[in-house]
Every structure is written in structure tokens, then in C-alpha cells.
Amino acid sequence: MKRLSRIKPGWGILPIVIFLVVWEIVARLNLANGVLGDSFLSSLSRVLIGFCTGSLAGIGMGVLMGWKEIANKALNPIFSLLYPIPALGWLPLLMLWLGVNEALPITIIFICSFFPVLYNTITGVKNVDQGYVKTARALGASDRRILTTVVIPLALPNIFTGLRLEAGMAWRVIIAAEMVAIPTGIGALMMKAESLIRIDIIIVCLIVLAVMCLSFEKFFAYMEERLTRQWR
Amino acid sequence: MPSIEFRNICQYICNDVNLMVTDKELLVLLGHNGAGKTTLLNIVAGFIDYRGSVLLDGVPIDKIPANKRGIGYVSQNLDLFPHLTVDDNVAYGLRALKRHAEPEVTDRVSELLDMVRITHLAARYPRSLSGGEKQRVALARAIAPSPRVLLLDEPLSGLDTQTSKYLRVELRRIQHKLGITTMYVTHDLNEAEEVADRIAVIDKGRIEQVGRPEEVFFYPASRMVSDFVGTPNILDCAYCHNLGNGIVEVDCGGLPIIVPHDGNLVKRIALFPRDIYISDAPPPGPGVNRFVGRITSIKDTREGVRLEVKAGDNRLIAEVPHHIFEDMDLAVGKKVHLIMKLRRIRVYEDKNL
Numbered sequence: 001m002k003r004l005s006r007i008k009p010g011w012g013i014l015p016i017v018i019f020l021v022v023w024e025i026v027a028r029l030n031l032a033n034g035v036l037g038d039s040f041l042s043s044l045s046r047v048l049i050g051f052c053t054g055s056l057a058g059i060g061m062g063v064l065m066g067w068k069e070i071a072n073k074a075l076n077p078i079f080s081l082l083y084p085i086p087a088l089g090w091l092p093l094l095m096l097w098l099g100v101n102e103a104l105p106i107t108i109i110f111i112c113s114f115f116p117v118l119y120n121t122i123t124g125v126k127n128v129d130q131g132y133v134k135t136a137r138a139l140g141a142s143d144r145r146i147l148t149t150v151v152i153p154l155a156l157p158n159i160f161t162g163l164r165l166e167a168g169m170a171w172r173v174i175i176a177a178e179m180v181a182i183p184t185g186i187g188a189l190m191m192k193a194e195s196l197i198r199i200d201i202i203i204v205c206l207i208v209l210a211v212m213c214l215s216f217e218k219f220f221a222y223m224e225e226r227l228t229r230q231w232r
Numbered sequence: 233m234p235s236i237e238f239r240n241i242c243q244y245i246c247n248d249v250n251l252m253v254t255d256k257e258l259l260v261l262l263g264h265n266g267a268g269k270t271t272l273l274n275i276v277a278g279f280i281d282y283r284g285s286v287l288l289d290g291v292p293i294d295k296i297p298a299n300k301r302g303i304g305y306v307s308q309n310l311d312l313f314p315h316l317t318v319d320d321n322v323a324y325g326l327r328a329l330k331r332h333a334e335p336e337v338t339d340r341v342s343e344l345l346d347m348v349r350i351t352h353l354a355a356r357y358p359r360s361l362s363g364g365e366k367q368r369v370a371l372a373r374a375i376a377p378s379p380r381v382l383l384l385d386e387p388l389s390g391l392d393t394q395t396s397k398y399l400r401v402e403l404r405r406i407q408h409k410l411g412i413t414t415m416y417v418t419h420d421l422n423e424a425e426e427v428a429d430r431i432a433v434i435d436k437g438r439i440e441q442v443g444r445p446e447e448v449f450f451y452p453a454s455r456m457v458s459d460f461v462g463t464p465n466i467l468d469c470a471y472c473h474n475l476g477n478g479i480v481e482v483d484c485g486g487l488p489i490i491v492p493h494d495g496n497l498v499k500r501i502a503l504f505p506r507d508i509y510i511s512d513a514p515p516p517g518p519g520v521n522r523f524v525g526r527i528t529s530i531k532d533t534r535e536g537v538r539l540e541v542k543a544g545d546n547r548l549i550a551e552v553p554h555h556i557f558e559d560m561d562l563a564v565g566k567k568v569h570l571i572m573k574l575r576r577i578r579v580y581e582d583k584n585l
Binding site for chain 1 (some may be wrong): 248277279298299300301302303304305307309311313314315316324325329359360373374376377560
């Protein structure tokens, strides 16, 4: 009862208002015909596949480079050179190499997600106090066990920072890529709406984009909080 | 439990170290910061490269990696894993070694938490523990996998005096109970004297002296050791007469000194310079442990002014605070009165007599 009394009545109405507004917009714009849904699902699947593979690769490579100095010395110069290139800068080259198909936006998102997660993971792993590593080793843990039970858990806050930042960025990049090079997805829908002077559709697309960026960022913030709150 | 032997150990700081820690012994490595104490522990633990050989129970362990040496290690920072609860921290070594089934691990953890008296903290995370509680968790974690030897690197350094004193006793109790060969690093002489079976004084990577705490104090092997223990006045006793009620009269270079002791075997006594009062006029009160001497030298130090006074056949060092020295008219050759603080006199008893 005490908790309930802390919630202000105004906030309780908010989800209902949002639902009604979205319902009204969908009805008025005649968007329930499936165009927005199809475009959204196209963009979503690209983001999910590209972001998941890019992040996993970034985490894996980051752990390797943070843990083994030799790997860091060997790979860091290459990645340092590639990192400053904006993800969209790869678009012309990838269009020629991969063609205009599903692999193109996924690869763009992969590149966009990979580098920031990589560098945040390297920082996280390197920042783990060597005292913990020494202690775990003295307790009989192998390198692999130290990595999985001490280093990676302690690097999680840094890894999540990378994921949180890139989750929103992936959506921004996919929209841009779809606007210039790919005929399907939310970005492409916006371009079509622009040629038909359908400002309403453009605004809905922007709202969807904003909601998705925010949702992804909030999801990772929540996960970080859930996984590290107890001990931080 | 095995002995630890260092043979000709050389490392960046250590210089030809030879040292033997016997079975079930608690040896304290005592020295200033940067003397090489922690380096020696790291060498036993296998954390750093070195030349020479370390033997556990006569078997060289130089080629064995750190995680297979079977060593319990508590670092200065304790290094409790912050993302694990107390019981998971204690169970870490047991799970890493994979020698025990999970129910056994749980039982062993409960037993250890009970031994170090922190059962009620099992579900807590390290961030919510006090310094003393963290120290207990670190100790329980280190001894959980039943290590062959235990290495403690200034484990009480971050604690307040009272807690530290209490935990020393606890630590000694647990070490005795387990009978585990232990090396303990500290730079605190009092701490060393309280916990040690033997003390190894180390300076600039060299072992200066190894002996029982009273041996190190009363028979310093070098100037460095003497300075480290506080440059006490150490006097040989010619005879010893028990006056009863815990009071003994000893003769030290012609001075009849009363010391708090029960027995007739006093061989040496020691008194820190700061525990000898100097007066330029005869002090009032009973004439116990009051003598007359003549100043033979005066030396100004950061702590105070050090006077060398010849009293009887002894040359005693007394320390006078700067402001008191300035108030008194003291000079070389001048006669002064000395008062020895009875309760501060330390006694070395020769048990072999």
C-alpha cells in the first residue's frame, strides 16, 4: 500500500493515453494496411541480426585483445585504422561486393556495432584489477575459468556501456542505409512518403524510430542494472 | 603440512635469499616498504619469475604454475570478488579445483564460515562488509581448498588498531588449529611479535636475521635490525634476584634495576630511548630505577634529541622531546638523573639456563 501511494495518479494514465494516441494515428493514417508493420519487421530483423552478431564478435574479440596482450598488439593497429570510418562509409564498397540484398544492411549494422563494443570490452577486461586474477589463480582456477568467472563478469559494466550506446546507433544507421540504398524497411518507407509528400507517414516513421532507439537503450540499461546492481 | 625452503633466490629486488620455513610454523617477514617481503610471497605463489629454487617439503615447485601449487594466498587488498556473495567467494577455490561434489562444497563452506565466525554473512556481497569481516572472508576463502601453505600479505593493514589486534589472535588460533605452514608479511613490529613463531627481518632484498621474536629484539644481528626494532637499550644482566610479587632485581653494568618479571632467569633487559626520562635536578619520589649519569654525546633527530649517557658501565641512549631539551640546560659532560620506566622494561629470559 505504501508503494502504491507513492505513484502519482497522473503517471498511471500515461500508458493508456499513449495507447489511444497510437491507435488514433494508426486509424487516421490508414497504416493498419500492413505497410508500416512489414517495413518495421524488415528493419527490426536487420538490426537484430546485425547488432547481435556485431556485438558478439566485438565482445569475443574484445575479451581476446584485453586478455592476451599479444592479440592486442597484433590486431589493435588494424582496428584503430578501420574504426574511424563511419559505418555508412562502407556502403558503396559493400554494395559492389555484396549487392543490394539483405546481407548489405546486416553487414552495415555489424560494422556499426562491432567497434564500439570491441573497445568498451577491451577497456573493461583491461581494467579488471590484477589482484583478482592473481587470487583466482592461487585458488587453483585455470585461465579459462578466471576469464569466465572473474574477468568477464567484472568487465560487464563496460560491455553494457558499449551495448547501450550502440543499440540506439544501430537504428539510426539502418534508417540511413535504407534511405539511400535499400528498397525495403522504415528508411525506404520514409523516402517513398517523401516522394508522395506524405508528411504523416514520415512522422510516424520517425516516432517508430525514436521509440525503438529508446527501447533498445533502455533494455540494455535494465539488463546492466539487473546483472550488476547487487554487487556494484 | 610441508616446509618451505628458498634456495639462492634472486629476483629484481631479492638478492640471494636462503630461508627455511619449518613445518606448521608461522614465519613473519618483517621489513620496511620495498624491502622485498611481498616479492618473496609472490615467488612462492608462482606469480613472478625468479632465479634459484623454492622447495615445498623438499620438492622443487619452480616449474609448477601458480594455479597448481596448492597455495592459499591473502593479498593486502584482500581482493574479494565483488560480484560473488560471501559463500560463493569461499567456495571459489573448491569449485575451481573440481575435486568436490556441490553438496560437499556447501558443507565445507558452512564449516569454514563457522570457523571464522561469519555464518550470518553468507549471502552478503563484499561491498556491504566491514574491514574485519572482509578479512575473515578472505582467510576462509584462502584455506577452503586445504592449501599446502598459507601466504598472508599484510592482511590486517587496512584495519583499525583494535580490530587488527583482535584479528591477530583469531588468525593465530585458526593457524594453530589447522597446523598450516604460514608466511606472514608485515612492517609492524608489534604485529610480528604477536603472531610469529619466528621472524625473518628483510632489508633491500636480503634476509638480515631470522629468529624468535625475542631473539630478534634482544639480539639484533645488525644495525639495520636494531634500528628497525626501535634502537632499544639492551643491557646484559650479571645477576638476578627475585623480590617476589612479580618483581625482580637485576644488575646491569653496576646498576641495580628493578624489572617486572617472575623468575630468576633474566639474561637481558631492553628499554626504548623514549622510555628513559632525563632530569637535570634530582627527581622527587622513591628512588626505584633512578640513576645518575654523565652525558657523553648529544644528537638531534627528527623524533627528538638523543642523549648518550654513561651510567655505571653502561652507555644508555635516552630520547628527549625538542621542547623539553630546550628548557633544560644540557651539554656534553654534564651530570644528569635518569629515570627508567619500570613498566616499559622488556625482559629476555634464558630458558636454557
